Amino acid sequence: MRSMGTAEPRPVAPHASVARPPAAPSVSAQGVAARLAAVVGGANVVTDEAELLVYEADGLTHGRVRPELVVLPGSTEEVAAVARIAHAANVPLVPRGAGTGLSGGARPVPGCAVLSLSRMRRILAVDLENGWARVEPGVINLDVTRAVAGKGFYYAPDPSSQSVCSIGGNLAENSGGAHCLKYGFTTNHVLAARVVLSDGEIVDLGGPAADAPGYDLLAALVGSEGMLAVVTEATLRLLRRPEATRTFFATFPSTDEAGNAVSGIISAGILPAAIEMMDRLAIVAAKAATGLDWPDVGAALLMDADGCAAEVEHVSARAIEIARAAGALEIRVPRDEAERQLMWKGRKSAFAAVGRISPNYLVEDGVIPRSEIARVLREIERMAAEAGLRVANVFHAGDGNLHPLVLYDARNAGEEERAAALGGEILRLCIRSGGSITGEHGVGAEKAAYMAEQFAPDDLDTMQRVRCAFDGAAILNPGKVFPTPRLCGEKPGRYEPHPAEAAGLAERW
């Protein structure tokens, strides 16, 4: 969840309290700072309290924690040296990209050093023949596309924050975006990575050729929220721009009809590049922010189809027919690219636009099976009414990724707590519906407690073993993802013979 429109840092909501890692080691801050400064230069070690303020939180602004210091290395070798120093001093390292994350994935822990990759922002190589770009982690997502757009290529993952978020953070969170329905997530677009382990070892994962022999460690790395290794170079797959894109905007009396239209389009064998839904409140907010002449309706869909021109014309016409049959009130097809961009601007501004109709709001991120959309939305509406709050819904309808925006006024006593509690209940509803507590924002510090509701202890134990294989010292981004962090080497719940088994199989061998 993200607290928006609040000038003051808010306390962590009670339901979202995060299990803390084992007590932070006492840092001889000056000693470590001096050693780090010797590696990266004094100007690239921040210890000044006022300057540290910026690093107390990422895009999730409550639950702030001041780090001991911030270190800004400029190369893989410097990152490795920083890791060796931190490892030797047992100082937790919290990697940080652009700080746009919405789950507190870059939130410091007491006594830690924040490892900012923001100085490493070079595009190192582009190879269009083989379809890749090798970049440093601080490169901004959209800058990858900008570097190759002139040649007709682009980098597919397009999180809404793509003009400010960085590739390193995208890898950490396995970022998605509106178009991942067709094109997949960050994990589908990373060919290789150079990483630094917590002990300072530099390791190459993956490669420019397919199927590098060995375990697919890259799969474990992407989406590991900075807990396995620090990415210092990433080789990203580049795609050719599709030949054609067709967009339409459709309005409906309610989210029920809009949901049926989405189901109909998908079951007709159409794979849209993106299909987004907004409910009444979100449409009102988007109108207020952009001045678009969208009507006052119960729901709206915005769909992109892309690919080769003949296919796209066919698919788009068929999708429009299906939307009409599902009860669309009005279909708008943009006359040109400018109008198309305006429609997308309306959709993309919906988050921030909610600030126009409410003093404060929380952004949730949950996933449900697509076919459950109508039922879940009615349930959210009921829960909101019970809590005496309003919820605006903006979501990636094609893959069931909801972004409920819980509106509240922090000036009213107890309202923020009620909003946070409602957000938590919405996540539980996603879990009960067979979905997930996060589709693209990550677990981070914010949702670690919910992991125990979505996963069983053995599931989490298995994931923690993966972490131990990479970071046996458990100093990389501690306190994230797992509700009950544990030290490597402990093996809770290891094999114990079952009595029945002992009786049944013991004598067979």
Place this chain on the structure above:
Amino acid sequence: MSAPAPMADAGVVLGLAPRAVFEPASLDEAAEVMRALARDRLAVTFVGGGTKLDLGHPPARLDAVVRTGRLAGVREHAPSDQIVAVEAGMTVAALQRLLAPHRQRLALDPPDAERATVGGVLAANAFGPRRTRFGAVRDLVIGITLVRADGAVARGGGKVVKNVAGFDLPRLMCGSLGTLGLVAEVVFRLHPLPEASATVAIDGLSPGAVRALATAALDAHLEPVALAALPGASGDRFRAAARFEGFGPGVRDQVERLLALAARDGRRGERLEGAEEAALWGAHDALRGSGDVRAKATFPPAALERAAEALRPLAGALRGGAILLHPALGIAFVAGALDRAEDVAPTLEGAREALRPDHGAIVLEAAPPALRARADVWGPPPAALQVMRRLKAELDPDGRLAPGRFVGGL
């Protein structure tokens, strides 16, 4: 519940005779078996359809085999959500038959689909020509249930496509060849069955011309679902094949545009549909599985010509040796029958050497013992071997899951 009794006839697996073979019929039974094996410290290898048993080294120890053949049920098929959850022992063909009435498919076409199981396909990273468009199993798996070496049941991912909660166990297991745990259940995202399909075949191409054609097609924004080159009618030339699937208008348009692209270079392409089209892709699969030596070479796509050149001596040293190219993927297959291992081994090493500057690799996916004695099936160990060793030690601390079968002795 007690674990199922081992089958009477254990048979021989990977040239080794296990003391017992288990065929659990449920996840609970599989967990029981694994706990029993853990208690007795027995080494175990998992077998699905047995189509990839030649992949990797024979395990250093093999006390027991767990077959997944009876673990073949459907857990959930949600057509409107385009996902299916099945047990690992279901064959790919059976899964496709289950999905077809709903106009859906798993967009993965490994050879031998009647025998290959979904768990085996995942563990061996098996794939077919449609990988060009839909990716490999890692791009289609969204959830997994594992039985760990200690018998614990662990799940990762889930049944929704978009999901970033927790570490990505489903993808991590892809290609791990049963050395990290027993894949017991798999959840896949599905794709619609296409309304139309057609293939354009163009014969008489050099590897360079295959690469040029592939690049020209992609630059023209064509979107083939499969792109491969088979041995052509004459000499060392190839017959390139591009398959288009989707709705009728898109397929027709792309076929015509590719034919026009070929004509521009003075080449005549053929349009294949129905039985003719099936025959071409069937021939591809048959060639890929022919003989007793099968190699997979991987390289950056632009190195296709060098790779084809590097693989020629290897193909030449095999009886009926053939090369298949997948230009958009940067993958080539060599298949043929072994006559003299002492002639073949140096050609393999030579090809590896030639691909090294391009970061390419060659894995022998099948080879008789005579060749294995002279050549490492995996080639040089990967850069991250130390991390892989630690991962193996975390999930299989006693080294009992197909020990030594995987890269670098994992």
